[in-house]
Amino acid sequence: MSESSYDAIVVGAGPAGVSAALIMARQGLKVALLERGEYPGAKNVQGAVLYSRMLHEIIPNFWKEGGAPLERPVVEQKTCIATENSWVTFGYKSRKFLEGVPNAYTIIRARFDQWYAAQAEAAGVELFCGVTVRELIRKEGRIIGVKTADGDTLEASVVVACDGVNSFLAQKAGFIDEWKPTEVALGAKEVLALDSSVIEERFGLEPGEGSTLEIFGSVTLGMLGYAFLYTNKESVSLGVGCRLSDYQAKGIRPSDHLELVKKHPAISRLIAGAKTLEYSSHLIPEGGLKSMPPLFADGFLVAGDAAQMSNAAFREGSNLAMTAGKLAGETVAQAKVQGDFSAKTLSLYAEKLKSSYILPDMEETKDLEHSISSNPGFLEFYPQLACDLAHLRFSVDGRPKREHLKDAFRLLRRRGFIQIAKDLWPLRKAAL
Amino acid sequence: MSPETKPEMTVEAKLGTLEWKKSPETHISLRDATGTAPCVVKCQDKPCVSVCPAKVYEWEADHQKIVVNYENCIECGACRMLCPFDNIICDWPLGGMGVKYKYG
Numbered sequence: 001m002s003e004s005s006y007d008a009i010v011v012g013a014g015p016a017g018v019s020a021a022l023i024m025a026r027q028g029l030k031v032a033l034l035e036r037g038e039y040p041g042a043k044n045v046q047g048a049v050l051y052s053r054m055l056h057e058i059i060p061n062f063w064k065e066g067g068a069p070l071e072r073p074v075v076e077q078k079t080c081i082a083t084e085n086s087w088v089t090f091g092y093k094s095r096k097f098l099e100g101v102p103n104a105y106t107i108i109r110a111r112f113d114q115w116y117a118a119q120a121e122a123a124g125v126e127l128f129c130g131v132t133v134r135e136l137i138r139k140e141g142r143i144i145g146v147k148t149a150d151g152d153t154l155e156a157s158v159v160v161a162c163d164g165v166n167s168f169l170a171q172k173a174g175f176i177d178e179w180k181p182t183e184v185a186l187g188a189k190e191v192l193a194l195d196s197s198v199i200e201e202r203f204g205l206e207p208g209e210g211s212t213l214e215i216f217g218s219v220t221l222g223m224l225g226y227a228f229l230y231t232n233k234e235s236v237s238l239g240v241g242c243r244l245s246d247y248q249a250k251g252i253r254p255s256d257h258l259e260l261v262k263k264h265p266a267i268s269r270l271i272a273g274a275k276t277l278e279y280s281s282h283l284i285p286e287g288g289l290k291s292m293p294p295l296f297a298d299g300f301l302v303a304g305d306a307a308q309m310s311n312a313a314f315r316e317g318s319n320l321a322m323t324a325g326k327l328a329g330e331t332v333a334q335a336k337v338q339g340d341f342s343a344k345t346l347s348l349y350a351e352k353l354k355s356s357y358i359l360p361d362m363e364e365t366k367d368l369e370h371s372i373s374s375n376p377g378f379l380e381f382y383p384q385l386a387c388d389l390a391h392l393r394f395s396v397d398g399r400p401k402r403e404h405l406k407d408a409f410r411l412l413r414r415r416g417f418i419q420i421a422k423d424l425w426p427l428r429k430a431a432l
Numbered sequence: 433m434s435p436e437t438k439p440e441m442t443v444e445a446k447l448g449t450l451e452w453k454k455s456p457e458t459h460i461s462l463r464d465a466t467g468t469a470p471c472v473v474k475c476q477d478k479p480c481v482s483v484c485p486a487k488v489y490e491w492e493a494d495h496q497k498i499v500v501n502y503e504n505c506i507e508c509g510a511c512r513m514l515c516p517f518d519n520i521i522c523d524w525p526l527g528g529m530g531v532k533y534k535y536g
Binding site (some may be wrong): 036037038039041042043044045046108109110111113129130131132149150165166168178179180181184186188190191235237244247248251252253254255256259276277278279280281282283 | 440446450453479482483485487506507508509510512514523524526528533534
Protein backbone atom coordinates (compact mmCIF):
# COMPACT_ATOMS: atom_id res chain seq x y z
CA MET A 1 0.00 0.00 0.00
CA SER A 2 1.19 3.47 -0.84
CA GLU A 3 2.64 5.34 2.14
CA SER A 4 1.93 8.74 0.66
CA SER A 5 -0.58 10.98 2.27
CA TYR A 6 -4.13 11.49 1.06
CA ASP A 7 -6.61 14.30 1.11
CA ALA A 8 -9.13 11.85 2.51
CA ILE A 9 -9.24 8.29 3.78
CA VAL A 10 -12.70 6.73 3.62
CA VAL A 11 -13.22 3.62 5.72
CA GLY A 12 -15.86 1.23 4.42
CA ALA A 13 -16.87 0.64 0.78
CA GLY A 14 -20.63 0.57 1.31
CA PRO A 15 -23.17 3.12 0.03
CA ALA A 16 -21.92 5.93 2.30
CA GLY A 17 -18.21 5.34 1.79
CA VAL A 18 -18.30 4.86 -1.97
CA SER A 19 -20.50 7.96 -2.39
CA ALA A 20 -18.14 10.08 -0.29
CA ALA A 21 -15.04 8.77 -2.07
CA LEU A 22 -16.54 9.20 -5.53
CA ILE A 23 -17.63 12.80 -4.93
CA MET A 24 -14.24 13.77 -3.54
CA ALA A 25 -12.29 12.08 -6.37
CA ARG A 26 -14.42 13.95 -8.90
CA GLN A 27 -13.40 17.20 -7.23
CA GLY A 28 -9.78 16.22 -7.76
CA LEU A 29 -9.01 15.03 -4.24
CA LYS A 30 -6.62 12.15 -3.60
CA VAL A 31 -8.76 9.53 -1.90
CA ALA A 32 -8.06 6.12 -0.37
CA LEU A 33 -11.07 3.87 0.19
CA LEU A 34 -10.38 1.07 2.68
CA GLU A 35 -12.59 -2.01 2.78
CA ARG A 36 -12.09 -4.84 5.26
CA GLY A 37 -13.85 -7.40 3.07
CA GLU A 38 -12.13 -9.31 0.31
CA TYR A 39 -14.25 -7.23 -2.09
CA PRO A 40 -16.80 -4.46 -1.58
CA GLY A 41 -20.07 -6.01 -0.44
CA ALA A 42 -18.47 -9.13 1.06
CA LYS A 43 -19.63 -8.03 4.52
CA ASN A 44 -22.75 -6.10 3.59
CA VAL A 45 -26.37 -7.15 3.92
CA GLN A 46 -29.54 -5.33 2.93
CA GLY A 47 -33.13 -6.36 1.95
CA ALA A 48 -32.56 -4.83 -0.54
CA VAL A 49 -34.50 -1.91 -1.98
CA LEU A 50 -32.43 0.81 -3.62
CA TYR A 51 -34.14 4.20 -3.92
CA SER A 52 -33.04 5.63 -7.24
CA ARG A 53 -33.20 9.36 -6.63
CA MET A 54 -30.23 9.55 -4.30
CA LEU A 55 -27.98 7.47 -6.52
CA HIS A 56 -29.18 9.40 -9.59
CA GLU A 57 -27.88 12.55 -7.91
CA ILE A 58 -24.45 10.93 -7.79
CA ILE A 59 -24.48 8.82 -10.98
CA PRO A 60 -27.09 10.37 -13.29
CA ASN A 61 -29.27 7.87 -15.17
CA PHE A 62 -27.45 4.91 -13.60
CA TRP A 63 -30.37 2.64 -14.55
CA LYS A 64 -29.99 3.42 -18.27
CA GLU A 65 -26.26 3.36 -18.77
CA GLY A 66 -23.27 2.14 -16.86
CA GLY A 67 -24.39 -1.43 -16.32
CA ALA A 68 -25.52 -1.15 -12.69
CA PRO A 69 -26.54 -4.64 -11.49
CA LEU A 70 -30.20 -3.96 -10.73
CA GLU A 71 -32.75 -6.70 -10.15
CA ARG A 72 -36.30 -5.41 -10.72
CA PRO A 73 -37.87 -1.92 -10.74
CA VAL A 74 -40.49 -1.86 -7.97
CA VAL A 75 -44.01 -1.23 -9.31
CA GLU A 76 -45.98 -2.61 -6.38
CA GLN A 77 -45.54 -2.25 -2.64
CA LYS A 78 -47.71 -4.16 -0.20
CA THR A 79 -48.05 -4.26 3.56
CA CYS A 80 -49.77 -7.12 5.38
CA ILE A 81 -51.14 -6.93 8.90
CA ALA A 82 -51.31 -10.55 9.92
CA THR A 83 -52.57 -12.85 12.62
CA GLU A 84 -51.60 -16.50 12.55
CA ASN A 85 -53.92 -17.48 9.75
CA SER A 86 -55.50 -14.26 8.47
CA TRP A 87 -54.13 -11.05 7.07
CA VAL A 88 -55.24 -7.69 5.78
CA THR A 89 -53.25 -6.37 2.84
CA PHE A 90 -52.73 -2.76 1.85
CA GLY A 91 -51.02 -2.28 -1.44
CA TYR A 92 -50.29 0.20 -4.14
CA LYS A 93 -49.30 -0.61 -7.68
CA SER A 94 -48.48 1.92 -10.35
CA ARG A 95 -46.38 2.07 -13.47
CA LYS A 96 -45.87 5.73 -12.63
CA PHE A 97 -43.04 4.40 -10.47
CA LEU A 98 -41.22 3.62 -13.73
CA GLU A 99 -41.49 7.12 -15.19
CA GLY A 100 -38.73 9.71 -15.03
CA VAL A 101 -36.38 8.63 -12.27
CA PRO A 102 -37.81 5.20 -11.38
CA ASN A 103 -38.65 5.17 -7.67
CA ALA A 104 -36.84 2.04 -6.56
CA TYR A 105 -35.10 -1.14 -7.66
CA THR A 106 -34.48 -4.35 -5.83
CA ILE A 107 -30.77 -5.11 -5.74
CA ILE A 108 -28.36 -7.78 -4.53
CA ARG A 109 -25.89 -5.90 -2.42
CA ALA A 110 -22.72 -7.96 -2.98
CA ARG A 111 -23.07 -7.39 -6.72
CA PHE A 112 -24.23 -3.81 -6.46
CA ASP A 113 -21.48 -2.77 -4.05
CA GLN A 114 -18.75 -4.14 -6.33
CA TRP A 115 -20.19 -2.19 -9.24
CA TYR A 116 -20.58 0.98 -7.20
CA ALA A 117 -17.02 0.81 -5.86
CA ALA A 118 -15.77 0.29 -9.43
CA GLN A 119 -17.43 3.61 -10.40
CA ALA A 120 -15.46 5.29 -7.63
CA GLU A 121 -12.26 3.65 -8.84
CA ALA A 122 -12.97 4.87 -12.36
CA ALA A 123 -13.21 8.39 -10.91
CA GLY A 124 -9.73 8.01 -9.43
CA VAL A 125 -10.37 6.59 -5.96
CA GLU A 126 -7.69 4.16 -4.75
CA LEU A 127 -9.57 1.16 -3.38
CA PHE A 128 -7.82 -1.20 -0.97
CA CYS A 129 -9.69 -4.37 0.01
CA GLY A 130 -8.87 -6.76 2.81
CA VAL A 131 -7.71 -3.82 4.94
CA THR A 132 -9.00 -3.56 8.49
CA VAL A 133 -8.45 -0.26 10.25
CA ARG A 134 -7.24 -0.71 13.81
CA GLU A 135 -6.64 2.78 15.15
CA LEU A 136 -7.17 6.42 14.42
CA ILE A 137 -3.97 8.45 14.46
CA ARG A 138 -4.16 11.77 16.25
CA LYS A 139 -1.86 14.74 16.36
CA GLU A 140 -2.52 17.61 18.71
CA GLY A 141 -6.08 16.46 19.22
CA ARG A 142 -7.04 16.18 15.61
CA ILE A 143 -7.38 13.00 13.59
CA ILE A 144 -4.72 12.78 10.90
CA GLY A 145 -4.93 9.21 9.66
CA VAL A 146 -5.43 5.54 10.38
CA LYS A 147 -3.36 2.56 11.34
CA THR A 148 -4.31 -0.75 9.73
CA ALA A 149 -4.27 -4.18 11.33
CA ASP A 150 -1.19 -4.97 9.21
CA GLY A 151 0.63 -2.07 10.85
CA ASP A 152 0.48 0.28 7.85
CA THR A 153 0.00 3.93 8.59
CA LEU A 154 -1.96 6.16 6.25
CA GLU A 155 -2.22 9.87 6.72
CA ALA A 156 -4.86 12.22 5.39
CA SER A 157 -6.38 15.63 5.99
CA VAL A 158 -9.68 13.95 6.81
CA VAL A 159 -10.86 10.46 7.78
CA VAL A 160 -14.45 9.69 6.81
CA ALA A 161 -15.89 6.83 8.89
CA CYS A 162 -18.41 4.86 6.83
CA ASP A 163 -17.70 1.58 8.58
CA GLY A 164 -21.26 0.55 9.19
CA VAL A 165 -23.47 -0.16 12.16
CA ASN A 166 -20.60 -1.72 14.14
CA SER A 167 -18.55 1.46 13.76
CA PHE A 168 -15.34 0.80 15.61
CA LEU A 169 -14.07 4.12 14.25
CA ALA A 170 -16.88 6.13 15.81
CA GLN A 171 -16.05 4.26 19.02
CA LYS A 172 -12.34 5.04 18.71
CA ALA A 173 -13.17 8.69 18.09
CA GLY A 174 -15.08 8.61 21.36
CA PHE A 175 -18.35 9.40 19.57
CA ILE A 176 -20.16 6.31 20.77
CA ASP A 177 -19.65 3.62 23.32
CA GLU A 178 -21.63 0.56 22.27
CA TRP A 179 -25.19 0.53 20.97
CA LYS A 180 -27.72 -0.68 23.47
CA PRO A 181 -29.83 -3.67 22.34
CA THR A 182 -32.77 -1.26 22.08
CA GLU A 183 -30.91 0.89 19.54
CA VAL A 184 -30.43 -1.78 16.88
CA ALA A 185 -32.46 -4.47 15.17
CA LEU A 186 -31.11 -7.86 14.21
CA GLY A 187 -32.12 -9.02 10.76
CA ALA A 188 -31.84 -12.46 9.22
CA LYS A 189 -32.41 -13.10 5.56
CA GLU A 190 -32.34 -15.74 2.89
CA VAL A 191 -32.05 -15.35 -0.84
CA LEU A 192 -34.25 -18.08 -2.32
CA ALA A 193 -33.96 -19.22 -5.93
CA LEU A 194 -37.10 -19.02 -8.07
CA ASP A 195 -37.48 -18.90 -11.85
CA SER A 196 -38.38 -15.47 -13.14
CA SER A 197 -41.60 -16.80 -14.70
CA VAL A 198 -42.63 -18.35 -11.37
CA ILE A 199 -41.92 -15.06 -9.56
CA GLU A 200 -44.00 -13.15 -12.10
CA GLU A 201 -46.89 -15.61 -11.84
CA ARG A 202 -46.92 -15.79 -8.03
CA PHE A 203 -46.54 -12.07 -7.48
CA GLY A 204 -48.74 -11.02 -10.40
CA LEU A 205 -45.99 -9.12 -12.17
CA GLU A 206 -45.23 -8.21 -15.76
CA PRO A 207 -41.91 -9.66 -17.00
CA GLY A 208 -39.00 -7.85 -15.40
CA GLU A 209 -41.08 -5.84 -12.93
CA GLY A 210 -40.81 -6.21 -9.18
CA SER A 211 -42.72 -5.90 -5.93
CA THR A 212 -42.11 -5.62 -2.22
CA LEU A 213 -44.11 -7.05 0.65
CA GLU A 214 -43.78 -6.25 4.34
CA ILE A 215 -45.60 -8.26 6.99
CA PHE A 216 -46.41 -6.96 10.45
CA GLY A 217 -48.22 -8.71 13.28
CA SER A 218 -48.02 -12.31 14.42
CA VAL A 219 -44.93 -13.09 12.33
CA THR A 220 -42.76 -11.15 14.79
CA LEU A 221 -43.90 -13.26 17.76
CA GLY A 222 -44.67 -10.17 19.82
CA MET A 223 -41.33 -8.53 19.03
CA LEU A 224 -40.97 -5.09 17.45
CA GLY A 225 -40.15 -5.58 13.80
CA TYR A 226 -41.42 -7.02 10.56
CA ALA A 227 -40.82 -9.61 7.90
CA PHE A 228 -40.23 -8.77 4.24
CA LEU A 229 -40.25 -10.47 0.88
CA TYR A 230 -38.71 -8.74 -2.14
CA THR A 231 -38.57 -9.99 -5.72
CA ASN A 232 -35.23 -10.18 -7.51
CA LYS A 233 -34.71 -11.33 -11.10
CA GLU A 234 -34.38 -15.03 -10.38
CA SER A 235 -34.70 -15.13 -6.63
CA VAL A 236 -36.64 -13.62 -3.79
CA SER A 237 -35.20 -12.12 -0.60
CA LEU A 238 -37.08 -13.19 2.51
CA GLY A 239 -36.08 -11.68 5.81
CA VAL A 240 -37.18 -10.73 9.25
CA GLY A 241 -35.81 -8.07 11.55
CA CYS A 242 -36.70 -7.31 15.16
CA ARG A 243 -35.27 -5.17 17.90
CA LEU A 244 -32.21 -6.85 19.38
CA SER A 245 -33.48 -6.34 22.93
CA ASP A 246 -36.61 -8.30 21.96
CA TYR A 247 -34.54 -11.20 20.62
CA GLN A 248 -32.49 -11.01 23.81
CA ALA A 249 -35.62 -11.23 25.97
CA LYS A 250 -37.23 -13.93 23.88
CA GLY A 251 -34.09 -16.01 23.44
CA ILE A 252 -34.91 -17.07 19.91
CA ARG A 253 -32.36 -17.42 17.13
CA PRO A 254 -33.22 -15.24 14.09
CA SER A 255 -32.51 -18.18 11.78
CA ASP A 256 -35.18 -20.23 13.57
CA HIS A 257 -37.50 -17.24 13.59
CA LEU A 258 -37.11 -17.05 9.82
CA GLU A 259 -38.21 -20.70 9.58
CA LEU A 260 -41.44 -19.77 11.37
CA VAL A 261 -41.93 -16.82 9.02
CA LYS A 262 -41.58 -19.19 6.06
CA LYS A 263 -44.52 -21.20 7.38
CA HIS A 264 -46.90 -18.25 7.60
CA PRO A 265 -49.63 -18.77 4.99
CA ALA A 266 -49.13 -15.25 3.60
CA ILE A 267 -45.56 -16.28 2.69
CA SER A 268 -45.39 -20.04 2.32
CA ARG A 269 -47.19 -20.24 -1.01
CA LEU A 270 -45.00 -17.52 -2.49
CA ILE A 271 -41.74 -19.28 -1.68
CA ALA A 272 -42.87 -22.90 -2.14
CA GLY A 273 -40.17 -25.06 -3.67
CA ALA A 274 -37.54 -22.30 -3.54
CA LYS A 275 -34.04 -23.40 -2.62
CA THR A 276 -31.97 -21.27 -0.27
CA LEU A 277 -29.04 -19.72 -2.11
CA GLU A 278 -27.63 -17.81 0.82
CA TYR A 279 -28.37 -17.04 4.45
CA SER A 280 -27.23 -13.79 6.03
CA SER A 281 -27.64 -11.75 9.17
CA HIS A 282 -26.79 -8.17 10.06
CA LEU A 283 -27.55 -5.42 12.55
CA ILE A 284 -29.72 -2.49 11.51
CA PRO A 285 -29.38 0.88 13.25
CA GLU A 286 -32.79 1.81 14.63
CA GLY A 287 -32.05 4.21 17.43
CA GLY A 288 -32.87 7.14 15.18
CA LEU A 289 -31.98 10.72 15.96
CA LYS A 290 -31.73 10.09 19.71
CA SER A 291 -28.88 7.63 19.10
CA MET A 292 -27.09 9.71 16.50
CA PRO A 293 -23.46 10.32 17.49
CA PRO A 294 -21.64 13.61 16.86
CA LEU A 295 -21.10 13.85 13.11
CA PHE A 296 -17.76 15.61 12.88
CA ALA A 297 -14.57 16.46 14.74
CA ASP A 298 -11.22 17.94 13.72
CA GLY A 299 -10.26 15.91 10.65
CA PHE A 300 -13.12 13.42 11.04
CA LEU A 301 -16.60 12.80 9.66
CA VAL A 302 -19.12 9.98 10.16
CA ALA A 303 -21.79 8.90 7.65
CA GLY A 304 -24.34 6.17 7.05
CA ASP A 305 -25.15 3.31 9.44
CA ALA A 306 -22.12 4.33 11.52
CA ALA A 307 -24.06 7.49 12.39
CA GLN A 308 -27.41 5.66 12.86
CA MET A 309 -28.72 7.23 9.67
CA SER A 310 -31.80 5.18 8.92
CA ASN A 311 -35.53 5.66 8.85
CA ALA A 312 -37.05 2.33 9.75
CA ALA A 313 -40.65 3.54 9.45
CA PHE A 314 -40.07 4.19 5.76
CA ARG A 315 -37.70 1.30 5.07
CA GLU A 316 -34.91 3.77 4.25
CA GLY A 317 -31.24 3.50 5.06
CA SER A 318 -28.89 3.00 2.14
CA ASN A 319 -30.36 6.08 0.44
CA LEU A 320 -29.61 8.16 3.53
CA ALA A 321 -26.11 6.69 3.48
CA MET A 322 -25.58 7.71 -0.15
CA THR A 323 -26.79 11.26 0.42
CA ALA A 324 -24.80 11.61 3.63
CA GLY A 325 -21.69 10.25 1.90
CA LYS A 326 -22.18 12.74 -0.91
CA LEU A 327 -22.62 15.64 1.53
CA ALA A 328 -19.58 14.53 3.51
CA GLY A 329 -17.59 14.42 0.26
CA GLU A 330 -18.73 17.90 -0.74
CA THR A 331 -17.83 19.19 2.71
CA VAL A 332 -14.31 17.79 2.53
CA ALA A 333 -13.84 19.19 -0.98
CA GLN A 334 -14.88 22.61 0.30
CA ALA A 335 -12.59 22.27 3.32
CA LYS A 336 -9.72 21.53 0.96
CA VAL A 337 -10.40 24.74 -0.96
CA GLN A 338 -10.25 26.62 2.33
CA GLY A 339 -7.22 24.60 3.44
CA ASP A 340 -8.85 24.05 6.81
CA PHE A 341 -10.09 20.69 8.07
CA SER A 342 -11.03 21.77 11.56
CA ALA A 343 -14.32 20.82 13.18
CA LYS A 344 -15.49 24.37 12.55
CA THR A 345 -15.15 23.98 8.78
CA LEU A 346 -16.39 20.40 8.76
CA SER A 347 -19.52 21.47 10.66
CA LEU A 348 -20.78 22.44 7.21
CA TYR A 349 -21.59 18.71 6.89
CA ALA A 350 -24.18 18.97 9.66
CA GLU A 351 -25.65 22.07 8.01
CA LYS A 352 -25.94 20.19 4.73
CA LEU A 353 -27.64 17.27 6.47
CA LYS A 354 -30.11 19.69 8.02
CA SER A 355 -30.91 21.23 4.64
CA SER A 356 -31.39 17.77 3.09
CA TYR A 357 -34.19 15.33 3.86
CA ILE A 358 -32.01 13.32 6.26
CA LEU A 359 -32.11 15.22 9.54
CA PRO A 360 -35.66 16.58 9.03
CA ASP A 361 -36.95 13.04 8.43
CA MET A 362 -35.05 11.66 11.40
CA GLU A 363 -36.37 14.52 13.57
CA GLU A 364 -39.91 13.71 12.42
CA THR A 365 -39.71 10.01 13.31
CA LYS A 366 -37.56 10.25 16.43
CA ASP A 367 -40.39 9.35 18.85
CA LEU A 368 -42.15 6.89 16.58
CA GLU A 369 -40.37 3.75 17.69
CA HIS A 370 -40.96 4.60 21.33
CA SER A 371 -44.68 5.24 20.70
CA ILE A 372 -45.02 1.86 19.04
CA SER A 373 -42.76 -0.20 21.28
CA SER A 374 -44.24 1.20 24.47
CA ASN A 375 -47.71 0.24 23.26
CA PRO A 376 -48.28 -3.52 23.22
CA GLY A 377 -51.56 -2.95 21.34
CA PHE A 378 -49.65 -2.63 18.09
CA LEU A 379 -48.15 -6.07 18.29
CA GLU A 380 -51.30 -8.02 19.15
CA PHE A 381 -54.52 -6.04 19.51
CA TYR A 382 -54.41 -4.12 16.23
CA PRO A 383 -53.44 -7.00 13.91
CA GLN A 384 -56.32 -9.01 15.40
CA LEU A 385 -58.69 -6.02 15.17
CA ALA A 386 -57.77 -5.35 11.55
CA CYS A 387 -58.46 -8.97 10.62
CA ASP A 388 -61.69 -9.15 12.64
CA LEU A 389 -63.03 -5.96 11.06
CA ALA A 390 -62.06 -7.13 7.58
CA HIS A 391 -63.71 -10.48 8.28
CA LEU A 392 -66.96 -8.75 9.23
CA ARG A 393 -66.83 -6.48 6.20
CA PHE A 394 -66.35 -9.32 3.77
CA SER A 395 -68.64 -11.93 5.37
CA VAL A 396 -72.13 -12.59 4.05
CA ASP A 397 -73.67 -14.53 6.90
CA GLY A 398 -77.40 -13.88 6.61
CA ARG A 399 -77.41 -11.33 9.40
CA PRO A 400 -78.46 -7.72 8.77
CA LYS A 401 -75.49 -5.45 8.14
CA ARG A 402 -76.42 -3.28 11.13
CA GLU A 403 -75.50 -6.25 13.34
CA HIS A 404 -72.09 -6.36 11.68
CA LEU A 405 -71.74 -2.69 12.59
CA LYS A 406 -72.70 -3.43 16.20
CA ASP A 407 -70.09 -6.19 16.28
CA ALA A 408 -67.53 -3.78 14.90
CA PHE A 409 -68.29 -1.22 17.61
CA ARG A 410 -68.03 -3.96 20.22
CA LEU A 411 -64.56 -4.83 18.91
CA LEU A 412 -63.46 -1.21 18.97
CA ARG A 413 -64.90 -0.62 22.44
CA ARG A 414 -62.57 -3.30 23.83
CA ARG A 415 -59.82 -0.75 23.62
CA GLY A 416 -61.99 2.38 23.73
CA PHE A 417 -62.28 5.08 21.13
CA ILE A 418 -60.13 7.60 22.98
CA GLN A 419 -57.38 5.04 23.49
CA ILE A 420 -57.51 4.10 19.81
CA ALA A 421 -57.20 7.77 18.82
CA LYS A 422 -54.24 8.12 21.20
CA ASP A 423 -52.64 4.96 19.82
CA LEU A 424 -52.99 5.91 16.20
CA TRP A 425 -52.08 9.61 16.43
CA PRO A 426 -48.28 9.03 16.54
CA LEU A 427 -48.58 6.86 13.42
CA ARG A 428 -49.30 9.96 11.31
CA LYS A 429 -45.51 10.35 11.24
CA ALA A 430 -45.25 7.09 9.35
CA ALA A 431 -48.18 7.80 7.04
CA LEU A 432 -46.70 10.19 4.49
CA MET B 433 -50.76 -23.94 -6.69
CA SER B 434 -51.15 -25.72 -3.40
CA PRO B 435 -49.72 -24.32 -0.21
CA GLU B 436 -46.58 -26.19 0.60
CA THR B 437 -44.44 -25.74 3.65
CA LYS B 438 -40.71 -25.91 3.28
CA PRO B 439 -39.01 -28.36 5.59
CA GLU B 440 -37.34 -26.97 8.66
CA MET B 441 -33.87 -25.67 7.86
CA THR B 442 -31.44 -25.69 10.74
CA VAL B 443 -28.99 -22.88 11.38
CA GLU B 444 -26.21 -25.31 10.47
CA ALA B 445 -27.85 -25.95 7.09
CA LYS B 446 -28.22 -22.21 6.57
CA LEU B 447 -24.57 -21.61 7.40
CA GLY B 448 -23.81 -24.30 4.84
CA THR B 449 -24.91 -21.87 2.11
CA LEU B 450 -22.09 -19.48 3.03
CA GLU B 451 -18.42 -19.10 2.20
CA TRP B 452 -15.66 -17.86 4.44
CA LYS B 453 -12.05 -16.98 3.93
CA LYS B 454 -10.96 -18.92 6.94
CA SER B 455 -8.81 -17.21 9.49
CA PRO B 456 -6.33 -19.29 11.46
CA GLU B 457 -6.92 -17.22 14.56
CA THR B 458 -9.99 -16.26 16.50
CA HIS B 459 -11.36 -12.73 16.46
CA ILE B 460 -13.70 -13.44 19.36
CA SER B 461 -12.77 -13.90 22.98
CA LEU B 462 -14.35 -13.78 26.40
CA ARG B 463 -13.00 -11.13 28.77
CA ASP B 464 -13.33 -13.64 31.55
CA ALA B 465 -13.20 -17.27 30.45
CA THR B 466 -12.46 -18.71 33.88
CA GLY B 467 -14.63 -20.93 36.02
CA THR B 468 -15.93 -17.86 37.82
CA ALA B 469 -16.84 -15.95 34.64
CA PRO B 470 -20.29 -14.33 34.65
CA CYS B 471 -21.33 -16.86 31.97
CA VAL B 472 -20.78 -19.60 34.53
CA VAL B 473 -21.88 -18.04 37.78
CA LYS B 474 -24.35 -15.30 36.89
CA CYS B 475 -25.81 -15.54 33.41
CA GLN B 476 -29.03 -17.54 33.48
CA ASP B 477 -30.37 -16.88 29.98
CA LYS B 478 -27.13 -16.83 27.98
CA PRO B 479 -28.57 -14.77 25.10
CA CYS B 480 -25.32 -15.23 23.12
CA VAL B 481 -26.06 -18.96 23.02
CA SER B 482 -29.74 -18.65 22.17
CA VAL B 483 -29.69 -15.66 19.79
CA CYS B 484 -26.37 -15.57 17.85
CA PRO B 485 -27.56 -16.02 14.25
CA ALA B 486 -24.52 -18.16 13.43
CA LYS B 487 -24.50 -20.36 16.54
CA VAL B 488 -21.02 -19.21 17.45
CA TYR B 489 -21.66 -19.64 21.19
CA GLU B 490 -22.46 -22.98 22.78
CA TRP B 491 -22.84 -23.81 26.43
CA GLU B 492 -21.05 -26.97 27.40
CA ALA B 493 -22.89 -28.03 30.51
CA ASP B 494 -20.44 -30.86 31.23
CA HIS B 495 -17.48 -28.52 31.38
CA GLN B 496 -19.47 -25.50 32.59
CA LYS B 497 -18.14 -23.20 29.91
CA ILE B 498 -19.01 -21.30 26.77
CA VAL B 499 -17.40 -22.65 23.62
CA VAL B 500 -16.75 -20.06 20.91
CA ASN B 501 -16.99 -21.40 17.35
CA TYR B 502 -15.48 -18.28 15.80
CA GLU B 503 -15.29 -19.96 12.35
CA ASN B 504 -19.09 -19.75 12.12
CA CYS B 505 -19.17 -15.99 12.74
CA ILE B 506 -20.95 -13.91 10.12
CA GLU B 507 -19.79 -10.69 11.77
CA CYS B 508 -23.11 -9.14 12.74
CA GLY B 509 -21.71 -7.86 16.04
CA ALA B 510 -24.91 -8.56 17.98
CA CYS B 511 -23.12 -10.65 20.62
CA ARG B 512 -21.30 -7.63 22.06
CA MET B 513 -24.62 -5.93 22.70
CA LEU B 514 -26.47 -9.11 23.69
CA CYS B 515 -24.12 -10.03 26.52
CA PRO B 516 -25.66 -8.74 29.77
CA PHE B 517 -22.21 -8.79 31.40
CA ASP B 518 -20.16 -7.17 28.64
CA ASN B 519 -18.02 -10.29 28.57
CA ILE B 520 -17.67 -10.70 24.80
CA ILE B 521 -14.92 -9.13 22.74
CA CYS B 522 -15.87 -9.51 19.08
CA ASP B 523 -13.41 -7.78 16.80
CA TRP B 524 -13.18 -8.08 13.02
CA PRO B 525 -11.37 -11.01 11.42
CA LEU B 526 -8.22 -9.54 9.91
CA GLY B 527 -7.08 -8.94 6.36
CA GLY B 528 -10.16 -9.78 4.30
CA MET B 529 -10.79 -12.96 6.29
CA GLY B 530 -14.20 -14.05 7.48
CA VAL B 531 -17.55 -14.29 5.77
CA LYS B 532 -17.82 -13.59 2.04
CA TYR B 533 -21.38 -12.83 1.06
CA LYS B 534 -22.15 -13.55 -2.59
CA TYR B 535 -25.62 -11.99 -2.38
CA GLY B 536 -25.69 -10.14 0.95
